[in-house]
Amino acid sequence: MNAFLILEDGHVFEGKSFGAQKEVICEVVFNTSMTGYLEVLTDPSYQGQGVVMTYPLIGNYGVCLEDIESEKPWHSAFIVREISRTSSNFRREEDLEDYLKEHDIPGICGVDTRAITKILREHGCMGGMITTNPDFNLDEILPKLKEYTVTDAVKTVSRTEKEHFNGDGFKVALLDLGTKNNIIRSLEKRGCDVTVYPADTTAEEILGDQPDGIMLSNGPGDPKECVQIIKEIKKLYDSEVPIFAICLGHQLMALATGADTEKMRWGHRGGNHPVKDLKSGRVYISSQNHGYVIKEETIDPDVAEVSFINVNDKTIEGLDYKNKNIRTVQFHPEACPGPQDTAYLFDEFMDRMKGAKNA
Incomplete structure (x- = not known):
């Protein structure tokens, strides 16, 4: 299913949905780690945020539950260039996409994470939305994104x-x-x-x-x-x-x-x-x-x-x-x-x- 990432400055990126299929508003930030996506997902410091992973391939070694940093992932959304549909690791217990579905976290893949990161570096972190609805109305959405803040974190x-x-x-x-x-x-x-x-x-x-x-x-x-x-x-x-x-x-x-x-x-x-x-x-x-x-x-x-x-x-x-x-x-x-x-x-x-x- 197609999905869209909408940033508060009006940029729209089209990709594919993975994980939970739901609409969320969050603060969009980027992470430059090459590995450790599970530790990033389960770090409570990301509560209320949608994280762009700058490394282009995510999910290739699956989910190793021994490595989690808290009892569940805290991201509002996960944004990647390519999600590995299969994973291989002797410690692997499940695939990343299944893990995100279990915890009701939407993801979008197939988007230009390099371009998104450059926008965030130039203009700063900003509100964003992930949606699978192709009939979104920017005039209605952008004010909501600009008003979004993480509270009671x-x-x-x-x-x-x-x-x-x-x-x-x-x-x-x-x-x-x-x-x-x-x-x-x-x-x-x-x-x-x-x-x-x-x-x-x-x-x-x-x-x-x-x-x-x-x-x-x-x-x-x-x-x-x-x-x-x-x-x-x-x-x-x-x-x-x-x-x-x-x-x-x-x-x-x-x-x-x-x-x-x-x-x-x-x-x-x-x-x-x-x-x-x-x-x-x-x-x-x-x-x-x-x-x-x-x-x-x-x-x-x-x-x-x-x-x-x-x-x-x-x-x-x-x-x-x-x-x-x-x-x-x-x-x-x-x-x-x-x-x-x-x-x-x-x-x-x-x-x-x-x-x-x-x-």
């Missing part, structure tokens, strides 16, 4: 109850803002006793459980929407517990300490973003997924200093907080596209918890 993806993962090491409290499973796995691998808390958990409850360390996870949406969560993170900041924050957690900690954020033109999404450690001078390849960034000029130099920058556009990729046992990064050290480039940050978090406990 963290509330939509976060757990509603605490979940405990037994370990015999440090007690880590993980605030679930849309956490990826590999953050939990990275902590479990290091022996941590992990408790995952819903996003609306109070600081008093978290601190009352006497964790050795606190992690703030990744997540979707505009960080400034998380007004109450920011208030609770400020209380966590005022404690003496070591904190490690990733992506949205990194942005919320900055907002909690007086800095500001802004929306990027097209964001960083992919497994090939170079980041530079300003202390060592080393450059690492990182996995990223974010559409907002901390404004450097709003950071109080008495509160925090920039620790990492993006090599491509010089945006902030990490902060170290002064006189506090807190480090935050914009990228995803649990994803390790290198494959182990920045996993050392978890080891560093272990060392900081050990130091705090022995102090």
Whole structure:
């Protein structure tokens, strides 16, 4: 069946429908990863978005459920150049198209993803629609696309109850803002006793459980929407517990300490973003997924200093907080596209918890 991708600037791309056959409006973004489409699909940070994969062939190794980053895919739509109708991998459990049908996610293939990406790079991410209706009316659709925004994103993806993962090491409290499973796995691998808390958990409850360390996870949406969560993170900041924050957690900690954020033109999404450690001078390849960034000029130099920058556009990729046992990064050290480039940050978090406990 024919399908159409309509962008808010009036561009229309015709292709073929795959996955669920339904009409959706979403924010259209692009991801430059060459592999890992299942991890991208199940990353809660993509809630409310339609993702354009720039790599031309998607689905060739099928779906390996061991690799999922959450209990289900969160995309509103999936946009690819070519969908592999057959898949081959010794770990494969089903085809990608069947997986999308199961979770009611529409896709469109046979479109020029290179052209779509160039439009998004020039004009920024924008509202879009996927439809199989050939009789669409642009005059009616375009205003709806221009008005579309992702709202209540963290509330939509976060757990509603605490979940405990037994370990015999440090007690880590993980605030679930849309956490990826590999953050939990990275902590479990290091022996941590992990408790995952819903996003609306109070600081008093978290601190009352006497964790050795606190992690703030990744997540979707505009960080400034998380007004109450920011208030609770400020209380966590005022404690003496070591904190490690990733992506949205990194942005919320900055907002909690007086800095500001802004929306990027097209964001960083992919497994090939170079980041530079300003202390060592080393450059690492990182996995990223974010559409907002901390404004450097709003950071109080008495509160925090920039620790990492993006090599491509010089945006902030990490902060170290002064006189506090807190480090935050914009990228995803649990994803390790290198494959182990920045996993050392978890080891560093272990060392900081050990130091705090022995102090």
